[in-house]
Amino acid sequence: MNIILLGAPGAGKGTQASKIAAKYGLMHISTGDIFRANIKGGTPIGKIAKSYIDAGKLVPDEVTCEIVKNRLSEEDVKKGYMLDGFPRNLFQAEELSKFATIDVCLNIDVPRDLLMDRICGRRVCSCGESYHVSTLNGSNVCAKCGRELYIREDDNPATVEARLKTYEEQTAPLIGYYKKKGKLVTVHGGKGSPDEVFAQIVLALGE
Ligand code: AP5
Numbered sequence: 001m002n003i004i005l006l007g008a009p010g011a012g013k014g015t016q017a018s019k020i021a022a023k024y025g026l027m028h029i030s031t032g033d034i035f036r037a038n039i040k041g042g043t044p045i046g047k048i049a050k051s052y053i054d055a056g057k058l059v060p061d062e063v064t065c066e067i068v069k070n071r072l073s074e075e076d077v078k079k080g081y082m083l084d085g086f087p088r089n090l091f092q093a094e095e096l097s098k099f100a101t102i103d104v105c106l107n108i109d110v111p112r113d114l115l116m117d118r119i120c121g122r123r124v125c126s127c128g129e130s131y132h133v134s135t136l137n138g139s140n141v142c143a144k145c146g147r148e149l150y151i152r153e154d155d156n157p158a159t160v161e162a163r164l165k166t167y168e169e170q171t172a173p174l175i176g177y178y179k180k181k182g183k184l185v186t187v188h189g190g191k192g193s194p195d196e197v198f199a200q201i202v203l204a205l206g207e
Contacts, residue, residue: 001024001026001080001103001104001205002026002080002081002082002083002100002101002102002103002104003020003026003080003081003082003083003102003103003104003105003106003205004082004083004086004087004102004104004105004106004178005017005020005082005083005084005085005106005108006105006106006107006108006171006174006175006178007107007108007109007110007189008110008112008115008164008167008168008171008172009115009119009160009163009164009167010110010114010115010116010118010119010122010160011108011109011110011115011189012108012110012118012189012194012197013030013084013085013108014030014084014128014130015130015194015197016108016189016194016197016198016201017030017082017084018128018129019194019195019198019201020082020198020201020205021082023202024080024205025079025080026079026080026081026082027076027077027079027080027081027082028081028082028084029068029071029072029077029081029082029083029084029086030084030085031059031064031067031068031083031084031085031086031088032053032084032085033084033128034067034071035049035053035059036053036152039053045063045067048060048063049063053153053154054153054154054159055159055162056154056158056159056160056161056162056163056165056166057162057166058088058089058166058170061089061091061092061095064086064088064092065092065095065096068083068086068096069095069099072099072100083096083102087174088170088171088174089170089171089173089174090173090174090177093174093177093178102183103183104183104185104205105174105178105181105183105184105185106185106187106201106204106205107175107178107184107185107186107187108186108187108189108197109186109187109188109189109190110188110189110190111190112164114190115160115164116157116160116161116164118132119155119160120155120156120157120160121133121134122151122152122155123136123140123149123150123151124149124150124151124152125142125144125145125147125148125149125150126147126150127142127144127145127147129142129143129144129145131143131149136149185204185205187200187201187204188200
């Protein structure tokens with residue numbers, strides 16, 4: 001099974017991705033994580049991506065599509081994968097259809113007024129885990145690996161506003177695009193705990 005995870009910044013794509021990967025054995029491919037790893041490593045791709053990410057804009061399509069195309073040619077995705085954060089506009093969706101077959105586009109729908117608080121309260125760990133300050137009880141270490149948590153550089157109010165605008169203008173039209181193709185499944189991610197949202201996903205995808 002090959003899945004696209006669609007949703008606004010802060011909708012819970014990363015949170016649900018680890019649960020989906022564990023249950024269905026799908027490879028989790030996050031373009032945001034790939035860019036952040038490149039920025040950390042000081043690679044040429046990282047140097048291009050940084051200014052766009054800091055501004056809340058999309059990294060140019062030619063860079064992003066090439067990364068995903070190469071990643072999907074690797075052996076470890078053959079049993080199925082989940083694309084988190086790709087495609088993010090109609091051009092990327094059209095490109096994807098040239099080199100991949102997608103079974104389901106899973107849209108996590110969250111009202112806009114919840115997104116700013118979710119993102120600005122997010123604390124992340126270098127192991128990939130993500131938390132919200134409201135559930136950490138004052139702790140600043142990862143419950144999974146014990147490392148110190150930190151705040152993503154693009155999780156500040158000005159950049160989040162720009163990311164939400166980019167989402168509304170460029171990514172939200174993909175909801176209609178995948179609906180027309182009969183591939184869209186929407187779950188409500190604004191109410192209920194991450195486990196409750198995941199239960200909706202399992203109902204939608206099957207056991
Ligand atoms: P990316 O890393 O993809 O970020 P994003 O789409 O903005 O999404 P987030 O990671 O912020 O949110 P999420 O939906 O994963 O939410 P999470 O699970 O953490 O992209 C970053 C940048 O890279 C982009 O801005 C762009 O510049 C570039 N980029 C990436 N892909 C690209 C592409 N294809 N083309 C061009 N550029 C690209 O949850 C958020 C918070 O909410 C957490 O604190 C979590 O604990 C909490 N939470 C989650 N679920 C719940 C719940 N049910 N109840 C309460 N709290 C919850």
